Amino acid sequence: MNIRSFVAAATLVLASTLSLAAAEYEVRMLNKGADGQTMVFEPEFLQIAVGDTVTFIASDKGHNAETIKGMFPEGGNEFKGKINEEISVTFNVEGAYGYKCAPHFAMAMVGLIVVGDNPANLDAITDARGPAKVKAKFSELAAMVGQ
16 A cells, blocks of 8 residues: 555545544424423534534424524634525534524524634623523523533
């Protein structure tokens, strides 16, 4: 085996190992959740690893998923899904990501994804600006980190 073949084989093994380690999650956008609350993401909190992918599924019409300005880590994924459309996001930067359904933000249709174990920007989530319901929801979600 020449050196080129060895390097190619090693790269292929490493790439396949990394892709096997990444997990995939689904978050559903709903008019009514399992607990009876209206306008929710289910689940509304995820703690995942770097490289994992989250797919936001438009289970009910009239929803989208998008990051909230200032509520994701520097260099992190900013995303904005279209109304009634599924969007998949791979998270490659550790930190806390606050997201919302734009049409139902005032109703506190928000969620939190924490990538890694120690999000350096968690205070951006707990210091959220916006309607009182949104601030209360983010305080509740931030308390779940590490549990």
